[in-house]
Amino acid sequence: MTARRVAAVILVLPLTLAFALGLVAGRLDATLLNPGFVKQQARDLRLYQRLHEDGTRRLVRDTLDHPEKRPANLRVIALPTDRTAEDRVTALVQSFLPQSFVQSETEETIDQLLPWLAGRSDHFTINVSLHDGLVSTFGHPTAGQASTFERTWRDLGMGQRTVLSIARTYDADPANAGKPVPGAPPNIRTVTAAVELRGESAGTW
Structure with a gap:
């Protein structure tokens, strides 16, 4: 390869690359970076x-x-x-x-x-x-x-579920173990059991 051809290649390659990048940039600007194009594609899809x-x-x-x-x-x-x-x-x-x-x-x-x-x-x-x-x-x-x-x-039934979750959290605390449950029958030892005894009415909103 002659020196002239080497020089031509050295000059042409950067120009070709710049041209290709320009085409890509122009295509992106008209499509993926164009709000109108992107919105229309979203609607079409x-x-x-x-x-x-x-x-x-x-x-x-x-x-x-x-x-x-x-x-x-x-x-x-x-x-x-x-x-x-x-x-x-x-x-x-x-x-x-x-x-x-x-x-x-x-x-x-x-x-x-x-x-x-x-x-x-x-x-x-x-x-x-x-x-x-x-x-x-x-x-x-x-x-x-x-x-x-x-x-x-x-x-x-989120009222009942929420009340039950609060009751279980209370019962799980060791500091509350053995504490009487106000208003509950003598055989009811936990707040959770008292809530379950009342059924859906415990979570009525």
Whole structure:
């Protein structure tokens, strides 16, 4: 190979590489870094619907099956894990995070984040409002009508389950061993037994 050819190769290779990188960067800027393109792809793939329906159900199922993944204050409560419980909790979460919310918040994040990643913006701001979800889940549609949360709480017997978990925690404390249980029959020696004796009325909300 002559010196001229070597020089040509040395010059052409960097230019070819720069050209290829330019094509890739241009393609990325027009596709993956383009908010409009990404949002349209998400809509075409029904991503928001899948997240709201399948994603929520899988998250609920995983949380019910693995107590260690629950918030610390819920780990001691024996949550039901059957299909009915899965359906009720899934509906509750979907009420709190409706599909319209998932889509609007995701697309707002895309609009803020992608320009920053592409270098077209030097900062991004993401604001998430849970006001509507809180109102739809915990609010009362009409006076005297139970909220979505309250109906789910009752359907799953959470009052009884919560009282039982508190009673078991109390009984498990050695400092409480042998203490009398106020209002319980003489043969009832633990708070847990007293709660179980009262049945569902112990957890009435």
